[in-house]
Amino acid sequence: MTAQYDVAVVGLGAMGSAALAFLAARGVKVIGIDAYHPAHTLGSSHGDSRLIRLGYFEDPSYVPLLQRAYRNWRALEARLRADVLEITGVLQIGAPDSKIVSGTRASCAMHGLAHEVLDRDETARRFPVFQLDRDDIAVLDPQGGYLRPETAVLGYLKLAAEDGAVLHFGERVTAIEHDDAGVTIRSAGGTYRSRKVIVATGSWIAELLPELRGHAVPIRQVVAWYQPKDGFVTQPGRMPCFLRDEGDEGSYFGFPAIGVDGVKVGRHAHFREPIDPNQPNPPVNDKDTALLDGFIGKRLPAAAGVRANATTCRYTMLPSEDFLLDIAPSSANVVIASPCSGHGFKFTSVVGEILADLALDGGSELPIGAFSFDAMRRYLDRRAG
Ligand SMILES: Cc1cc2nc3c(=O)[nH]c(=O)nc-3n(C[C@H](O)[C@H](O)[C@H](O)COP(=O)(O)OP(=O)(O)OC[C@H]3O[C@@H](n4cnc5c(N)ncnc54)[C@H](O)[C@@H]3O)c2cc1C
Structure with missing residues (x-):
């Protein structure tokens, strides 16, 4: 039956x-x-970690759903008696008129969300792992952090x-x-x-x-982990999670040294390569690692020690x-x-x-x-x- x-x-x-x-x-x-x-x-x-943030640069209309999501994550933790959501803050870095920085500020303003706007010197003082260009700013979302997927x-x-x-x-x-x-x-x-x-x-x-x-188009995504050169400035608590707007080059994301593999970074949507979901993800190659090594070396030099690990995953993009x-x-x-x-x-x-x-x-x-x-x-x- x-x-x-x-x-x-x-x-x-x-x-x-x-x-x-x-x-x-x-x-x-x-x-x-x-x-x-x-x-x-x-x-x-x-892959150990996923970013969560409240001041959503993509569109302020996501914020009420995020507020509910935070509440529901805490309810999950309470029932499981396990840690799922860790608050580290999320720093969103770029030129003042970049999509991530301006979008985060607009979202925070519309919903009255707590945030701080830091210039290059203030960022260097508080979060020394990050290397900002002269006119860059950083928006700190104090409620941001990461989830354990x-x-x-x-x-x-x-x-x-x-x-x-x-x-x-x-x-x-x-x-x-x-x-x-x-x-x-x-x-x-x-x-x-x-x-x-x-x-x-x-x-x-x-x-x-x-x-x-x-x-609904699956695309290949790559992330890499680095043993920090400076293990102090990359600790959670000293280093928040981050997004970095690189203009036409897209955006990067990353996490402090949460586990033994160290600091994790990736570029959002990577090279936007469509994949067949029924085939194993094409393995990590030299072009992938060159991109991520270059990013971390330029933007987080204190984190850019030996690359300990790199792996592939997949996004599924809607139009x-x-x-x-x-x-x-x-x-x-x-x-x-x-x-x-x-x-x-x-x-x-x-x-x-x-x-x-x-x-x-x-x-x-x-x-x-x-x-x-x-x-x-x-x-x-x-x-x-
Ligand atoms: C590297 C990477 C970094 C990311 N970073 C972030 C981040 O920082 N913050 C964030 O919010 N999001 C992030 N995302 C996106 C987020 O992780 C995804 O949106 C989310 O995990 C997708 O979940 P899902 O349930 O749709 O898919 P999946 O978790 O892939 O689940 C689909 C399931 O369906 C099953 N399945 C498929 N076909 C069949 C079938 N025919 N019969 C039965 N079962 C089937 C599969 O086995 C699988 O278990 C990231 C994604 C990647 C890959």
Whole structure:
């Protein structure tokens, strides 16, 4: 007999694990299915650390969701009795009119968020690891910091299981068929019926959701860790996490020496190389390491000792580089968990809540209007001219 659920969650990385936990906490009969075993290194939610910040330069409309995300992260920690969110401050550095600096200040001003604006000398005095150009400034977000992605994913799955969710790992979903009453989910391991399904398959999302083909594009991302030359100025507490706007060259991000590998840096979206999600990520090459070695040597010379490690990961980009959190146009029983364009992890704790709302209530009271299918279509129309 085919097993019957209220909601099925396909994909148990960041977004799917959180959605599953919120659904199970609401007492519904729920199953989560993942092709691999958590917290694996084949998707987008591994690598020790993810930035979180409140003064969001990308758009001030994200701030209310971030405020909710902070609250939800603390609730996760309280239930798990584990540390997931560490506050180090986030320093956002660049020319005064650069996108990151001016956008962060605008976001802070609009929402009345605490922040400090530092000139080059003040930055050097307080955070000596950073090398600023003469006219650069830095905006300190005192509420910024980093999240531990593996702890978060495993933690949400643990809570989901405690609250009665059924978990299937190592089982790839091959088809989702929908009808008026619900969905049929097929995998090599079985067939399941559910009233609703949340598709949270990250870089693989277009395989199960035809409406995202050509719109959700997985790209290669590379990060590297360096043993600091000066182990004092790179300690958390002495060194905040950071974003650095390099104008036409894009932006870089990084973390203090959290673990044994040292200071971690990456360039947002790296070289924007599309990848096949079903192939292993192309390995780290000399061009990748030359880029990151060059950046750290120029901008954080005290951190630029031996490169201890470098690895690949993947972003899944949407056309506007925003999110997509909506019911699928093809079926009211299918909910789309956003491929988050390389900046979604910090929102995991609120996205999980939103996905549960969409599946159970057909909508959410949280402000997600900008992340609808219609918003994506409008963006595409504008871009087409
Ligand atoms: C290097 C790097 C740095 C980043 N830095 C930041 C940061 O500092 N701050 C920030 O906010 N965000 C950051 N991001 C982005 C953030 O990590 C991602 O947006 C987020 O992790 C995506 O989560 P996800 O659940 O969508 O995907 P994933 O975690 O990849 O989960 C998708 C899951 O679906 C499963 N799956 C796929 N297909 C199937 C199938 N057919 N059947 C069953 N299961 C399936 C996969 O096995 C996987 O477990 C970064 C990303 C990378 C790669």
